Amino acid sequence: MAVPLQGPYLASVVSLVPYVQSPGVYVLSRDGRAAHYVGRSDTCLAARVAASIQARRYTHFWFAFQSSPMQAFLAECELYHDYSPADNSNHPAAPIGAQWRCPSLACAWGAVWR
Numbered sequence: 001m002a003v004p005l006q007g008p009y010l011a012s013v014v015s016l017v018p019y020v021q022s023p024g025v026y027v028l029s030r031d032g033r034a035a036h037y038v039g040r041s042d043t044c045l046a047a048r049v050a051a052s053i054q055a056r057r058y059t060h061f062w063f064a065f066q067s068s069p070m071q072a073f074l075a076e077c078e079l080y081h082d083y084s085p086a087d088n089s090n091h092p093a094a095p096i097g098a099q100w101r102c103p104s105l106a107c108a109w110g111a112v113w114r
């Protein structure tokens, strides 16, 4: 099941993402078509997307608020496996202490809770 995202939006309008204290996920692109990077925030999506765009040269982004940090982690895992983004060198990590596992059946990060 694909994660519903809003976008693509131009990187130049990232300041228009509602600045609320909400977890969420995002996808960054260098061409507005391919997903080059996926990420999440457990606390403030807008701040994280803006910082992530500035850190590297991305031209477009998609985003989706999530109801909890765990939902954000699960959505990030889905995006990671759906797109295999070139700029993500590591599988999404759960926060320290959380026992959450990747929802993908084929993924080693999902093995423990099944």
Ligand SMILES: [Zn+2]
Residues within 6 Å of the ligand: 077, 081, 091, 102, 103, 104, 107, 108, 109, 110
């Ligand atoms: Zn996984």
